[in-house]
Every structure is written in C-alpha cells, then in structure tokens.
Amino acid sequence: MKLFVLNGSPRGRSSNTRVILDALIEGYLTASEHEIISSDLMLEKGMDNTVRSAAATSDSILIAFPLYVDSMPGIVKEFL
Numbered sequence: 001m002k003l004f005v006l007n008g009s010p011r012g013r014s015s016n017t018r019v020i021l022d023a024l025i026e027g028y029l030t031a032s033e034h035e036i037i038s039s040d041l042m043l044e045k046g047m048d049n050t051v052r053s054a055a056a057t058s059d060s061i062l063i064a065f066p067l068y069v070d071s072m073p074g075i076v077k078e079f080l
Contacts, residue, residue: 001034001035001059001060002034002035002036002037002057002058002059002060003028003034003035003036003037003058003059003060003061003062004036004037004038004039004054004055004058004060004061004062005021005024005025005036005037005038005039005062005064006038006039006040006041006051006055006061006062006063006064006079007021007038007039007040007041007064007065008041008063008064008065008072008073008075008076008079009040009041009064009065009066009073010073010075012040012041013040015066016066017064017065017066018040020064021038021064025038037054037058039051039054041075041076041079048079051079052079063076
C-alpha cells in the first residue's frame with residue numbers, strides 16, 4: 001500500500017504540522033512495511049502537477065493542516 005502524506009501548512013517545512021507529520025511517518029514506518037510519499041503543499045506553482053500525480057497514484061492520502069481561523073488554508077482548498 002502506498003500512503004501519500006501532504007503537509008498543507010502555509011509555513012511548509014518549518015511548520016509545526018511538519019513536526020507532527022514526521023513523528024507520525026516514523027511511527028507508521030516502524031509498524032508497517034508500506035511505502036510513504038511525503039510532500040509539502042507550499043511549493044512553486046510548477047510543482048502542482050507533480051504533487052497531484054503523486055497523490056493520484058497512491059492508495060491512501062493523508063492531508064494535514066493547521067486550523068488558524070477554524071478553516072483549512074487556501075492552498076489546501078486550491079489543491080482539492
């Protein structure tokens with residue numbers, strides 16, 4: 001099984017969401033032998049298709065994002 005983990009935080013790699021996802025991925029990999037693809041959504045506009053194709057080829061998708069104002073960030077809405 002291929003799991004696609006997407007960090008939807010506007011802060012990208014320096015976010016608390018990334019810290020939580022790194023711990024989740026580490027625990028998941030020790031408990032199973034499944035493949036994980038991890039990506040930060042806050043990428044250059046040209047990378048959108050790469051992220052979308054990785055998500056399309058995965059069996060499951062996990063999207064994580066902070067709730068700053070009780071709503072998902074705009075970059076996640078745009079991705080969906």
